[in-house]
Amino acid sequence: MSLTIRNARPWGSAPTDVVVRDGRIAELRPYDGTSPAAGDVDGRGRLLVPSFSDVHVHLDSTRIGLPFRPHTGAPGVWAMMLNDRANWRTAEVPITERVRNTFGAMIARGTTRVRSYAQIDVDCRLERFEAVLAAKEYFADSAQVEIIAFPQAGLLREDGTPGLLEEALGSGATVMGGIDPCLLDRDPVRHLDIVFGLAEKYQVAVDIHLHEPGELAVFSTDLILERTRALGMQGKVTLSHAYQLGSVNETTTRRLIQEFAELDVAMASVAPPSVPGQLPLTELTAAGVRFGLGEDGQRDYWSPYGNCDMLDRTWQLAFTNGFRKDELIEHCLAVATVGGASVLDPASARLTSVGDRPGVAVGDPAELLLVAGETPTSAVMDRSTDRTVIHAGRVVADGLELV
Structure with missing residues (x-):
């Protein structure tokens, strides 16, 4: 052709x-x-x-195209998860249709490579995963999709969660997810043993949500890096969010960037506003660390933000970094396109300077x-x-x- x-x-x-x-x-x-x-x-x-690569999106919690709903979530991951759990089933249209419509809108605006989370817990079991899987199959000729088996409610707080995640990995999920090993599950060793154990068993990549603050985030990250090295999983691990890894001190910041580069650990950001202490994008790029962008939620029960348009999110990445020079703004466009593609495929072209196009x-x-x-x-x-x-x-x- x-x-x-x-x-x-x-x-x-x-x-x-x-x-x-x-x-x-x-x-x-x-x-x-x-x-x-x-x-x-x-x-x-x-x-x-x-074309754009959205490497951090929660297709299964979308409300794109539905009537506006005032935000009702309380602060904190657990409280926000409970708010989502209380509301996602009562949306105006079925979840399979919501996911498909949102994914279609993303493709129409220029996104053809996607890594989506699919929440799996004792409440929804595999229902939300199956909705994302159905959308992946529906748009198989229009975009490529990786699905993360994601324990949004943690791995240890509710009995039966690891078994459901393993079921998803056997049914089409291609990435094993994790979240806040210390702050949410309060047992980082056990949490990461399950995450990396299932990833090794099914030979899939790992993507870990990290909202933890400062020193705690560095502690969890060091445990993740330790397992990446021990299991030979270079190029197969992504840290998402990880907002405050650069907030401890300059020595720790330099060390983490160096170790990310050595172990080929990728990062995914949603360009958050007003979050101090992020690892500097330009220094991550110069070190050869793969870095991608995503929209996170899509006007869902977590947040009213997100509109399926990665060009808008590219603007946000430039704005929240305070970039004004053309080279740096264009670099944000490179991150949103090729940068994300390299998160999905470590063998593809990656950005090694802000001038790469x-x-x-x-x-x-x-x-x-x-x-x-x-x-x-x-x-x-x-x-x-x-x-x-x-x-x-x-x-x-x-x-x-x-x-």
Whole structure:
């Protein structure tokens, strides 16, 4: 299968004709002014960048497209989880439909690579996981998806949770999740023994939510790094959130960045506002640490934020980091696209400097987004709806509508 994209500007460069064959970029040649033939895509001088990779999203708790509901959650992970548990079944439409509609909206806006959490506990059992799995299968030709078997309520607080997670890993989940080993379960050794034990048994990656503060977060992280090293799981572990790992002191910050690089531990962020003490993005990049972006919740029972648009979240990443220079804002776009892709696939291109702009060269996967904008920075600032989304060398959405 072949496709030619005419008059596109890769990362804002000169107008180019891009030939795609068998799901990969096969040729890049100067735009020759020829009108698009049947089957070609008219780039119309738009920017061509890699499509988005949302590597931290909770598809199973979405309320996208439903009537607005005032936020009722109390502070803290356990209290927020109980609020979600009390409400998710009574939404206006069934969960399978909610997940499918939200995922479709994400694809339409330019996301073709996704890592989604699926809450598994003694209340919902595998119902929410099965809704995410159904959406993955429904959109199998439009996006690629990894599903995390996620113990949102912890692993140890309710009897039977580890067995349900193992059932999900045997039914299509490809990542083992964990959450706040000290703060939520209050037994980090047992918690991490279960997480890494199941990951090793099923030969899957690990993704651990870490909301813990300062010194406690560093303590949990050191236990995670210890297991990563002992089990030879380099390239298979991601820390999500981990907001305060940079809050202890400069020596600890440097040490953690160095160990993340040595063990190829990735990080996923949702660009949180007003959270001091995060590890510095530019230093993580310079060390070669894989770093991706995600939307987290989608207007759900945890938060009214999230709108399925990773271009908006890219703006948020730049804004919350205080970036103004074009190079740094474009770096945020690279993080949201290729950076996230490297979290999903450690063998793919990764960012090693704020000036890297991979993803649109010959040989790269044809996971692409055409979007209106004078420059990549202006595209992040203006967030045009004039977008064409390409997955595996095929147009899957245009003008925010699925094809």
